[in-house]
Amino acid sequence: MIDAAAAFVARQIGLAPLHIRLGALLLALVLRLWLKMLTPGVSDDCDVPLQAARAVALFERLPGPARSAVRLYRSMTVLAYYEHPALVAALEFPDPVARQEEFREKRKARYLEGRAL
Numbered sequence: 001m002i003d004a005a006a007a008f009v010a011r012q013i014g015l016a017p018l019h020i021r022l023g024a025l026l027l028a029l030v031l032r033l034w035l036k037m038l039t040p041g042v043s044d045d046c047d048v049p050l051q052a053a054r055a056v057a058l059f060e061r062l063p064g065p066a067r068s069a070v071r072l073y074r075s076m077t078v079l080a081y082y083e084h085p086a087l088v089a090a091l092e093f094p095d096p097v098a099r100q101e102e103f104r105e106k107r108k109a110r111y112l113e114g115r116a117l
Contacts, residue, residue: 001081001084001086004080004084005077005080005081005084008076008079008080008083009073009076009077009080012076012079013025013072013076023065024069024072027065027066027068027069027072028069028073030066030069031056031059031066031069031070034055034058034059035052035055035056035059038051038054038055038058039051039052039055056070
């Protein structure tokens, strides 16, 4: 699920407008360098998650857009988790297309009901 979440986040950032994409990529590079400097023994697999979490918390307190970058990645990761097909199936969410059609039918019925008055 971690690989799927990472791919989802990368795909969503890739679909963002150019100015958002460039900002996110620049801040990701800065965050990666920050992590390398503050947690030299931590690999990309985050062998020591507590050290990495502390470094991210420090980065988040920097002035400027650093907090937004961390929030972007956290929010996108949560969204990826809840959009994952295994979780959707386990929680028995209705099919999105069927849900959309049901909403459209209800909206049409309310509209026609309002016109009849």
